[in-house]
Structures are given as C-alpha cells and as structure tokens.
Amino acid sequence: MSQYVIKGGKPLKGEINISGNKNAALPCIAAALLTDEKVTLRNVPNILDVSVMLSLTEQLGTDVKRVDKNTVELNSNVKFNGLDPALVDSVRGSILFSGPLLARGEKVIIPPPGGDVIGLRRLDTHFLGLSSLGVDCAVDERGYLILTPPVRLMGASIFLDEASVTATENVIMAAALAFGESTIYNAACEPHVQNLCEMLNEMGSEIEGIGSNFLKIKGKERLFGTDHTIVSDHMETGSFIGLAAATDSELLLKHVDTRFLRPLQLGFDKLGITFEIFKDSVYIPKNQKKVMAKTYSGVTNKLDDAPWPGFPADLLSIMTVTATQMTGSLLIHEKMFESRLYFVDYLIRMGADIILCDPHRAVVNGKSRLRPCNLVSPDVRAGMAMVIAALATDGKCTIERIDQIERGYEALLEKLVSIGGDIKREE
Numbered sequence: 001m002s003q004y005v006i007k008g009g010k011p012l013k014g015e016i017n018i019s020g021n022k023n024a025a026l027p028c029i030a031a032a033l034l035t036d037e038k039v040t041l042r043n044v045p046n047i048l049d050v051s052v053m054l055s056l057t058e059q060l061g062t063d064v065k066r067v068d069k070n071t072v073e074l075n076s077n078v079k080f081n082g083l084d085p086a087l088v089d090s091v092r093g094s095i096l097f098s099g100p101l102l103a104r105g106e107k108v109i110i111p112p113p114g115g116d117v118i119g120l121r122r123l124d125t126h127f128l129g130l131s132s133l134g135v136d137c138a139v140d141e142r143g144y145l146i147l148t149p150p151v152r153l154m155g156a157s158i159f160l161d162e163a164s165v166t167a168t169e170n171v172i173m174a175a176a177l178a179f180g181e182s183t184i185y186n187a188a189c190e191p192h193v194q195n196l197c198e199m200l201n202e203m204g205s206e207i208e209g210i211g212s213n214f215l216k217i218k219g220k221e222r223l224f225g226t227d228h229t230i231v232s233d234h235m236e237t238g239s240f241i242g243l244a245a246a247t248d249s250e251l252l253l254k255h256v257d258t259r260f261l262r263p264l265q266l267g268f269d270k271l272g273i274t275f276e277i278f279k280d281s282v283y284i285p286k287n288q289k290k291v292m293a294k295t296y297s298g299v300t301n302k303l304d305d306a307p308w309p310g311f312p313a314d315l316l317s318i319m320t321v322t323a324t325q326m327t328g329s330l331l332i333h334e335k336m337f338e339s340r341l342y343f344v345d346y347l348i349r350m351g352a353d354i355i356l357c358d359p360h361r362a363v364v365n366g367k368s369r370l371r372p373c374n375l376v377s378p379d380v381r382a383g384m385a386m387v388i389a390a391l392a393t394d395g396k397c398t399i400e401r402i403d404q405i406e407r408g409y410e411a412l413l414e415k416l417v418s419i420g421g422d423i424k425r426e427e
C-alpha cells in the first residue's frame with residue numbers, strides 16, 4: 001500500500017493550477033448517457049473517481065476515448081446489463097447513472113453506491129424524486145436498488161425532503177427526457193449542480209432557475225452531443241487556501257472560477273485569513289492576521305456547513321486543521337454528516353487542542369504546535385487535512401491510505417513538490 005512521507009516545517013511558495021471539480025465531472029460523465037451523439041468533456045480531473053466512472057460507463061455501452069489527460073470523448077449506446085458491484089461500491093457517483101438509464105427506459109439493478117464513510121448517506125431523496133417521475137423504487141434483500149421505469153417518465157412537480165446534491169442531479173437528468181415539464185423545489189444548487197445543468201442546456205435541455213433551489217425542466221424527446229468544460233474545483237481551491245494559511249505560505253491559485261468563492265471567503269474570515277480574488281486566480285499572502293474572529297458581541301464564533309450557498313461540508317475538515325494554526329477559539333459544527341469529525345483524534349494525538357463535544361461539534365483552540373505522527377486517511381477531505389497538518393509540523397509524518405486522498409485531488413504530490421513541499425510517495 002502506498003503512503004506519503006512528508007517532512008513539514010518550511011513555508012511553501014509558488015503557483016498551483018486548480019483542476020476540474022470532481023463532483024461536477026461525475027454527473028457530467030453520467031449525463032453523456034442521455035444522448036447517442038458524441039459528448040466531449042474538458043477539464044476533467046485525472047483522479048481515481050473519474051477512472052472508476054469511466055469504467056462504469058464503458059460497462060453501460062459507452063465508447064470512451066481519452067483524448068488527453070483532462071479530455072474525454074464519450075459515445076453512448078445505452079444497454080444495462082449490470083455493473084461491477086466492486087466499482088459501484090467504490091464511488092458515490094455511481095448512483096448518478098440511474099437517472100439517465102431510467103430516462104432511456106432501462107431497468108436499473110445496482111448495489112448502493114460507495115464513497116466516503118462519513119455518516120448515514122441515505123438515498124430516500126433519490127427515491128422520492130424518481131418515484132414522482134413514475135419510477136418504481138425498491139430495495140431487495142441484498143440491499144440492491146431495483147429501479148423500474150414506466151414506458152416513459154412523466155414530468156412532475158417535485159418537492160425534495162432535503163437539498164441532496166446527487167438526488168437533485170439524478171432527478172434533473174431523469175426529468176430531462178421525461179414527458180412534459182418538471183419542477184423541483186428544494187433543489188441543491190452547488191456549483192457542480194449548476195455545471196451539470198449548463199451541460200444539459202448545451203445538449204438541448206431547457207432548464208430554468210440554475211443556481212437557485214427552484215428548477216423548471218422542460219422534458220425533451222431527445223438530447224444532442226456537446227463539448228462541455230468542467231467547472232474548476234472550489235473544494236481544491238479551499239484546500240490550498242487552508243494549506244497556505246496553516247503553513248505560512250504564499251500561493252497563487254490559477255484557473256479558478258471565482259464566481260464560487262464568496263461562501264469560502266466568509267468561512268476563512270472567521271479564521272482570520274484573507275485572500276485576494278482576481279479574474280480567474282486567487283492570491284493568498286504570507287503575512288496574515290491569523291486570529292480567529294469573535295462574534296460582534298465578543299464571544300467565540302462558530303463555523304457550520306449547509307447546502308450551497310452555505311459553507312461547503314467538504315471543506316470543514318480543512319477548516320478544522322487550519323484553525324489549529326490560528327490564535328483563539330472556534331466551534332466547528334458539522335451539521336450534515338454524523339461521522340466526518342472523528343478524524344480530529346489524529347490531530348489531538350499530534351498536539352492540537354481540540355475538544356470533540358459530540359460527533360457533530362468540535363471546539364478548536366489555537367495556536368497549537370503540531371508534532372509528527374503516523375496517520376491513516378479515513379476519507380478524502382480528512383486525508384487532505386492530514387497532509388496540511390503534516391506540512392505544518394517540523395518533523396516527518398507518514399500518511400497511509402492515500403488512495404483515499406488521490407481519489408479526489410489531481411496530481412496532489414506533484415503540485416505540492418512544485419511549491420517546495422518535501423513529500424514523497426513510498427510503496
């Protein structure tokens with residue numbers, strides 16, 4: 001098993017090219033099943049999750065051509081003959097094939113999707129949305145999902161019980177080929193959901209309300225090919241801002257879609273971290289205040305997550321480790337996932353002053369001097385948080401289960417080395 005060996009303690013400096021958004025690439029790969037015409041996807045991150053999604057779509061009859069490391073051409077000829085359960089189990093995004101397959105009239109029988117083990121990851125919202133369009137949704141004794149479409153999906157007025165990202169994406173893709181109009185209230189509207197909607201409109205869909213929680217989708221008889229660019233990854237952007245802040249580094253992040261930075265900026269303000277936003281780049285200066293902001297009434301502040309445009313859940317682990325290197329106190333409140341914060345035990349072992357109040361809340365008191373440690377990544381974002389922690393120590397750390405990091409971060413090692421990081425991969 002590969003591991004990272006990281007020697008921390010020195011400030012980093014340089015430029016990083018931000019990659020395409022993992023959580024946009026996954027639904028866009030699935031959306032190519034909605035047409036028989038050629039779909040070209042650009043700025044696709046070269047990561048493990050994408051490779052798995054491409055293997056899965058090949059099993060569904062798609063001809064996949066890797067044009068270069070970040071460009072793929074997909075030609076679909078949809079036929080559902082089952083999917084490799086191990087691959088389905090390895091990515092959350094595998095659930096995103098069901099919407100397009102159902103829209104193309106295929107009955108879908110798949111195991112539940114995998115992805116990070118960070119709490120209850122219910123599929124009820126997918127079932128609620130898909131059944132409104134006429135799909136019969138059941139779960140068999142093995143836990144497999146049995147999704148049976150009618151002759152044609154029927155547009156419907158849908159109110160989601162929660163603004164689930166992948167459920168919204170699945171329902172949008174299904175509704176795109178349904179008969180008549182669909183509306184989705186309480187839709188998720190993350191940058192990746194918006195990017196998928198933009199791609200579908202390029203393919204001939206008529207989706208209104210993009211970026212809001214109310215979508216109107218006119219179902220079409222057929223959709224067409226497109227040449228679509230995946231939006232840049234605001235999670236990767238936030239991760240490198242956290243890294244710069246925690247290690248006193250000066251970084252310029254390039255190829256950033258700066259439309260999606262305001263929620264991040266509000267979060268980093270609470271840590272006493274500022275950054276400058278240019279047209280398509282972000283500059284994080286070296287000398288920062290690094291004092292966690294109190295509320296206006298002078299008491300300890302809190303940072304909590306919420307569906308977009310709230311602070312993204314996927315950045316809370318990064319914010320937690322970054323907060324250990326700031327002065328003051330902050331309550332981190334992870335409202336969306338029940339088990340994501342358990343990784344703080346590793347930070348505590350490294351010397352961080354963190355009180356895990358319960359599975360959802362941690363109080364971080366800084367600034368702590370972090371000690372070197374041997375670490376094991378439990379999930380993609382905790383793993384990246386550990387990379388930041390390791391770079392903030394002044395000794396040698398190892399991190400195991402780096403597949404759990406590299407599934408979401410393109411060329412992480414190369415990017416860190418290019419800014420002066422002392423990091424090696426060892427087999």
Ligand SMILES: CC(=O)N[C@H]1[C@@H](OP(=O)(O)OP(=O)(O)OC[C@H]2O[C@@H](n3ccc(=O)[nH]c3=O)[C@H](O)[C@@H]2O)O[C@H](CO)[C@@H](O)[C@@H]1O
Nearest residue numbers: 023092093120162163164165166167307313314335336337
């Ligand atoms: C492949 C992919 O795109 N994965 C992302 C997707 O997962 P995914 O689509 O699986 O996540 P969901 O949006 O369904 O839900 C995430 C969690 O938030 C809770 N929840 C959700 C909505 C809400 O209004 N209230 C609430 O409490 C859910 O119960 C669940 O525990 O969205 C998550 C939330 O941004 C991200 O962490 C994942 O990286």
Ligand SMILES: C=C(OP(=O)(O)O)C(=O)O
Nearest residue numbers: 092093115116314380381
């Ligand atoms: C939780 C994440 O991903 P997934 O939904 O694929 O597990 C993530 O990207 O942080």
